[in-house]
Amino acid sequence: MTVDTYMSSKAWPFEQARLILKRLDIEKRRGIDRGDKPVVFETGYGPSGLPHIGTFGEVVRTTMVRNAFIALTEGKIATRLICVSDDLDGMRKVPSTVPNPESLESYLQKPLTDVPDPFGTHDSYGAHMNARLRAFLDSFGFEYEFMSATEIYRSGGYDKYLLRALEKFDDIMAVMLPTLGEERRATYSPFLPISPSTGRVLYVPMKSVDAKAGTITFDDENGSEVTLPVTGGHVKLQWKPDFGMRWAALGVDFEMFGKDHQDNAPIYSRICKILGGEAPVQYVYELFLDEKGEKISKSKGNGISVEDWLAYAPQESLSLFNFAKPRAAKKLYFDVIPKTVDEYFQHLAAFSNQDEKAQANNPVWHIHNGNPPSAVPPVTFALLLNLVSAANASDRDILWGFIERYAPEANPKDNPALDQLADFAVRYYQDFVKPNKAYRAPDAQEKSALEDLAGRLRTVPDAEKTDGEALQTLIFAVGKDHEFENLRNWFKAIYEVCLGQSQGPRFGSFVAIYGPDETAELIEKALSGVSE
Incomplete structure (x- = not known):
């Protein structure tokens, strides 16, 4: 494909990629020399719990934008995808799902990387959850760089920006205070010191800040006045200032986040700018x-x-x-x-x-990053589900007996995607379809039409037994002959009476794979009140 094709694509990843390219052009016009600095895509992760479907969604979508940008620039601009774990955050509550949760009660409000690992496999709870995140992302083949907030803070990676935040303390407070309630405003500080006496992350007001010395002074939990450097992991930033600081410190060019962050996005951007950074291209997605x-x-x-x-x-x-x-x-x-x-x-x-x-x-x-596979299963998932229902199939081998008759060239070895779908269909049917089946008796018009359909299916020529279109035409003809005003109601009746559900794929396609004679028998059993 050509760059012109990508430039005109209306797919949202390409739209975002073009915004990033526009951002680079604006930087260039402003005289900002990026040198060889790659374009940075970032995602964040809260390791207090296990990675979930939102974690997958954020990384897979960001990866799509990254791939679109690489295609748009023909790979001439280096890129990075960074996944940052906020593992210096204090543990707010003990998850009920961990072993011996009561053993962690005394570690509440301590950084997650200072909490023991209840599973006994890593140095800390945070390290355990980070490992679970990495294993989760690795299982999908994502290309990313993992970063621990604890490691960045404690290694001095954020020191330059923490000192700058101290210099710009009043500017940051001017951004934050109007967003807070009166009570919280009285004690708010963008800096959260880590208590030297208890190791907890403290939400306390500052008694003084000294930008020249690079320190903050506050009252510790034991009542003593303490002065700490803001560098070296002795403090962390509140989450909103931390968001903006991270953009500035890591040079983030693109980040997406859920709608629950939308109102705070201008705050992140303003703090990033206060600290000398340029806010990234931002994409807000719905929850x-x-x-x-x-x-x-x-x-x-x-x-x-x-x-x-x-x-x-x-x-x-x-x-x-x-x-x-x-x-x-x-x-x-x-x-x-x-x-x-x-x-x-x-x-x-x-x-x-x-x-x-x-x-x-x-x-x-x-x-598939521009290179999708070519193999497409000859049978839809919806059809497989109906086939499982009709055949009362307990495993995919039963389904393959029907599939191979319908598509003789197909087999499990050469069609692994279809083989996997057959397995999925059996499992999905057993767990979600079968428990909710609700057969009903036909009315007089439906009964007459179904009896007629069963009879006609018994006489389908061999050449048309796997012809879904011909069979669909036959079923339509029966509905018309029995004067159904709305043929949708005719097909709905077939599904409700014979398969115990109100809808499904084209019934002609189902007959083609299940077999006309077998479908006739299914109809006759339903009419006699014998349903699986």
């Missing part, structure tokens, strides 16, 4: 909702985890769900999985026949 339209919360447990999704669908479908309309609120619950899986393969099937412009807008370009 996921549950099936009731409520915000997904880890504490409520009303969402889907990455592990949940990947138990029923391939990783690419989860990437597609994150790619599609990130600025629109989307419901994230188990019912969206089959639809998303089939949409992924529809995009994949279309890719090879599209022109360059359409390919650059196709989600699979961004999911």
Whole structure:
């Protein structure tokens, strides 16, 4: 593909990549010499709990923008993706899921990297969670650089900007105080000292700040007055100033964050500028909702985890769900999985026949970094689910008996994606479809039409037994002959009476793979009141 194609693409990763390029041009016009400094993409992670679907979404989306930027610049500008763990934050509460949670109660408010690891595998709780994050990201093949806030603070990596924050203390307070309530305003400080007596992260007012000496003075928990240097990890910044400081210190050029950060984004940007940095290109995405339209919360447990999704669908479908309309609120619950899986393969099937412009807008370009696979399963996930239902299949081997009859060239060895889908379909059906099946008896018109359909299916010529279009035409004809005013109601009746669900894929395609004779038998069993 040509750079011109990427420059005109309406896909949101390319739109963001062009904004980054515009940012570089503005810097150049201002006389800012970046030298060989790479373009920095950043994501942040709070290691108080396990990585979750939001963590995946932020990294996969940022990776898509990074890949779009590399394509746009033909790889001539170096890039970095940094994942920063805020592991110097104090532990606010002990997760109930850790072993012996009561043993950590005495470590509340201490930096996560100073809390013992209850799992006994790492030097600290923070180190354990960081390892879980890295293993999580590595399992998806993300290319990134991990950074620990504790290591950066304590190694002096932020010292220059902490000293500058001390010099600009009044300017930072002028940004922060109007955003706070009256009570908090009276005690607020952008600096959080780490108590030399207890090791806890302290939210205390400053008695004095000395920019020349590089120190702050405050009352410690034991009542003694303490003076500490702001360098070397003796203090950390409150999270909003820390956000802006990190942008300045790491030279971040792009960061995306959820809508819950949107109101604070101007604060991050102003503090970044106060500290001598240029705020990055920022992209705000909407948060996921549950099936009731409520915000997904880890504490409520009303969402889907990455592990949940990947138990029923391939990783690419989860990437597609994150790619599609990130600025629109989307419901994230188990019912969206089959639809998303089939949409992924529809995009994949279309890719090879599209022109360059359409390919650059196709989600699979961004999911596979411009090089999507060519193999597309001959059977949809929705069809497989219906096949499992009709055949009462307990494993994918049963499904393959039908698949190979419908598509003789297909086999598990040469079609691993389809083999995986068959396995997913069995699992999804057992857990979500089967428990919710609700068969109903047909009315007189439906019963007559279904009896007619079963009879006609018994006489389908061999040449048309796997022809989905011909079979769909036959089913339409039966509905018309029995004078259904709305043929959608005819197909709905077929599904509700024969499969115990209100909708599904094209029934002609289902008959083609399940078999006309087998479908006739399914209908006859349903009419006689025998349903699985």
